[in-house]
Structures are given as C-alpha cells and as structure tokens.
Amino acid sequence: MANGEAQAVPQEPRAAGQRTTGGAYAISLSGDWTGKFPLPQLGSLLEEISRPPRPSKVVLDARGVGAWNSSFVGYIFDLQTHCTEFQVAVERNLLPDGVARLIALADAVPEKTDARVSHARDGFFAGLGKKTIAAVDAAAMLFDFLGLLSIAFGRFVSGRARTRIADVFEQMQACGADALPIVSLISFLVGVILAFMGAVELERFGASIYVADLVAIGMLREMGAMMTAIIMAGRTGASFAAQLGSMKVAQEIDALSTMGISPVEFLCLPRVLALCLMMPILCIYSDLLGIAGGAFIGSVMLHVAPRAYFHETMSAFTMSDFTIGVVKAAIYGVLVGFAGCLRGFECGNSSSAVGYATTSAVVTSIVMIVVACGISAFILNLVGI
C-alpha cells in the first residue's frame, strides 16, 4: 500500500478551510482522527462560514484522512449541525464511505425539538417553593400510610384482615431471634462503655460501687431500648424497605392488590406487629446483657465483688424504669416497622430507587426514634416519673 508508511506514524489531524471561486467554502481534512491527538478547533471554521456573505455550500474533502473513529464522525456531525443552523448545505461526497453512512443514519430521524429537558436552575424562591411542596406531599403520604396501617390494624383486631398469623411468626423469627447475636454484642459493649464512663468519675470519690446503679438505670430506662431500636432500624427496617421496594418493582404488590388482597394488611401489618412484639423482649435481653457488661468492668477493672455489684444493681432496679424502657421499645418497634414499610411502598420503579428507599428507611427510623425518645423524656419529666 502506498500510504502504509503514513499509517505507521500517526499524523496530527488538520482541518483547513478556504473560500473557492465558486462561492463555496472548501474544508480539507487530513491526518489521523483517532482521538490520539487533540482535534482541531471548530470555532474558526464556523466563524468563517457564518461571516456574510455566506458561502453557497460547504464542501468537505476528507481524501487526506488516514485512520478515523467516532471522534471524526462526531466532528463532522457537529459541523453539519451548525451549518444547518446557518442554512448552508454540506456536501459529503468526498468523505469516507463509512463516515457518510453514519452521518446519514444519524440524520435519518430529525431531532425531536421538545425532547430536550431544560436544566435551568430555579431561583431561590422557586426552589424553596418546590422543596416546601415536596415536603408537604411527603408528609401527606406519611399520614396517608399511617391511616391505612391503622385501618388494617383495626380490621386485624376485629378478625377481618387478610393477615396470616404464620407470616407474623416468620417475621418475628427474622427480626427477633435472628438478631440476638448482634443485640448481644452491642448491648454488652454499651454496658461496658457506661461502666467506664461512670468509673472515671466515681473512682475519685471512692464510690466505684455506684457504677452498678449507673449502668442499671441507664440500660433499663434508656439505652437498652434505644440501642435495640437503632440495631433494628439498620437491620430490619432496611430489610423491610428493600424487600417491599423490590416487590413493588417486580409488580408483586400490584399482583396482590388486583387480587383483592390489601398489601398493607398482607405485607405491612405482619412486619409491624412482629417488630412491636419482639422489641420489648429484645429490650429486656439487651438490659440483661448491658448489666452483665457493667458487672464485667466492675469486677475486672474496679475490683467490686460480683455479689456486691449484684446487690447494688438490685437496689437500683425499679419497676418504673424497667416498664418505661419496655414500653418505649414497643413504640420504637412500631416506628421502625412503619418507616421501613412506608419507604418500601413509596419506592419508585428502578433498582436505584430500592437503594434510595432503604437508605431513607434507616434515616427516617433513626430520626423518629430520637424524636420519640426526646418527647418521652419531656413527658416523663412533666409527669415526674
């Protein structure tokens, strides 16, 4: 081949234009258009073409072009689009056959002018307004779902709901028994942390024994329920949202509703009920493990005799602290289940929407848990318990 040598050493791509005597504008293209070199600027050529008097047509001559790929086709297509805007015809006879065919293919369907989405940024107030409307919609959806769930619960109590008890037990197994290892670990460590925190100060007064009171009251009243709830939010709430979200994507939820089975009764109620029933039990378990963690620190680090620690714990134990913790756990359970199911049902129709629903379920659960904890502290303080 004559130009074999030229192909071996890639040449820089060039585009040079000049007006011909016939009133046309000839652009001669040469070199290798493979993206290895920066492409020549289109701007000066377009300036020349648009400058009046405008050329009658643009003649592209690519006989000097060696290797080319899509970057060359893109360049020509861009050039041609601009020429169309200037109402100048483009002659493509001297382009490589493949390029001419690709350009013809791209031209086959005219641009849908209303298809381009405008990405214009909203002004401050428009943005604020949109956000506000979205927040109101989200709140409306939340209360809507709360209503549906309440109605479903009412029907369940009166025995008319299509909720299967077997499903409730299955969910209890999944969110309760299967969560024991992680609840054990976290609760024990929380007990240890509480004991350490107290020990530093109490030891200075020679009152190490009161670590037992601190750990017992802390675990029973707040930390047992709170830590279990946070674990449930990350473990079970997320799994509810992911599962219901994928069921929504796969139209499984539609299949239920068109069969006359309420998805809320069939899918959400068992999950929320299971969490509401298992959370108090997990909370008691967590209390025990936390106290064990405190006792471990007490005996190993603070040299409090286990028997003394036990007695101190028992004297700090009050039924009201214990009950407050357990009731709070049940409430947190409902909140986590509610948030998980809500976000799962709201899920859009794609796999990325499932990921978003899962994240959103965890965030919503944790926010609701902390808010509920704050409200309960306020109310209990008012009541004086």
Next chain:
Amino acid sequence: MAEQTPAPRERDSHIRVRNLTIAFGSYVLMHDVSFDVHRGDIFVIMGGSGCGKSTLLRTMVGLKEPAKGDIYYGDFNFTAATEEQRGAFLRRSCGISYQGGALWSSMTLAENVALPLTEFSGYSAAEIRRQVSLKLALVGLRGFEDYYPSQISGGMQKRAALARAMALDPEILFFDEPSAGLDPISSYRLDRLILELRHSLQATVMIVTHELPSIFAIANNGIMLDAETRTMIAQGDPKVLAATSKDPKVIEFLNRGQERTQRHA
C-alpha cells in the same frame, strides 16, 4: 352505592371502554379511547413502545385512575365503583398476568397459586392442593410445586403466573406483554396455551403486546394506540386491519415498517 348508572348497552359486549383519558398530572398520555370487547374475544392492545399500552391495562384493572371516561364490565361500572367493590369484582372475575410474571418471590409456585384459593375460595386444604396441581399441570409445570420463582426460567415464570391468574377461574384474563423476553418457541407455546385456555374456560382475553407473530396467531379483535396523536388509531381484527387499513401508521406497524406485503392478502 348499589345503584349504578346503566350504560349504553350493546349486544354481548363484555367490556366497554368509553371516552377514556389517561394522564400523568398535566401530561395527557391518551385521550378519548373507546372500544368494545365481546365475550370470548382475544383482544390485543397494540402499539409501539411508549404509547401507553400497559398503562391502559393498568387503568382497566384499577391500578391507575383515569382522568376521564368510564370502563364497564358487563353492567358493572368499574370507574364509579368503590375500592371494595372493585376488589371483589377483580378477584371474582379477573386474572392478571404481569409483564415480569410478578410471582411472589418469597413463596413457592404452589403457594403462589394457592394464595387466592386459600383467601377466597373456601375450599379445604386437600381440595386446594388438588386445584394447585391441576392448574400447574395445565400450564405444563407438573412437579414444580415446591420450586421458588427464582429457580425457574423466565418462560416458566410466565406460565406459573398464568396458573396463578387462572386460580379462581376468571371470566377475563389480562396479559401484559406475555411474550416479552421469551424465545420464539416459548413464545409460540404460550400463544397456543392462551388459545387453548380461552377455548376451554370460555374466557375473554385482553393482551397488551407488540409481537406481530402473536398478534396474527391469536387475536380476533384489538385496537392500536399511537404515541404521536395520543389516542387509538384503529380498531378491529388485526389480520383484517393489516390487509385493508388505509392508515399508513397501521400499515407500517402491522407490516414491520414495510409497505403492505402479499403475506396477508
């Protein structure tokens, strides 16, 4: 509300759709769609991608509210009915097979088919087992009772979904893209199965599809939707439409983008 406004009645039409307009917010997807489906028809909703075929089907089974218009099943005004009346009607009279099968993934095939039976039929457990075996055998899935949907192929999932849709012996079967994603042979078998079941169950069948071989093989009535004009552009037997329609869009669709060929002459 037991009283329902009586609809204009035509002879033996099973489903009547009148002036249906479907919109997403202010975006009108289709307007003024009216058609009749006769008892025993295999009725196809045809049209290119994005023209709203599936949305029309979703509207017909109450998964989406129409912006305007009415849908009648016999004398039952579906659009004016309450949620409860719709639910009762759907489970009594309709079976729906979704695009991806939509089998409940946490249940075995047997449990999928059994759920509508246990919830609504009042049969004994033994009778339900027998019914489940029968329905699975009818779609060629005998012995697959204890498989989960994820363990079987796409074609088998669609057939299992059909078995579930037939569980309560519906009068109307809806199919959303039954042959989407199936190889030609599975698709052909599914078509045969739909024909066979329509014949033996005396059901009316509504199918959303754009598969020409299916359309010509099984349908005897249908409408074509158009994304550009956002309404229906043809109604009738697809074979007749292919041969006699004057509308270039209908001719192009039914002849795979070609001019009319001798195939349907």
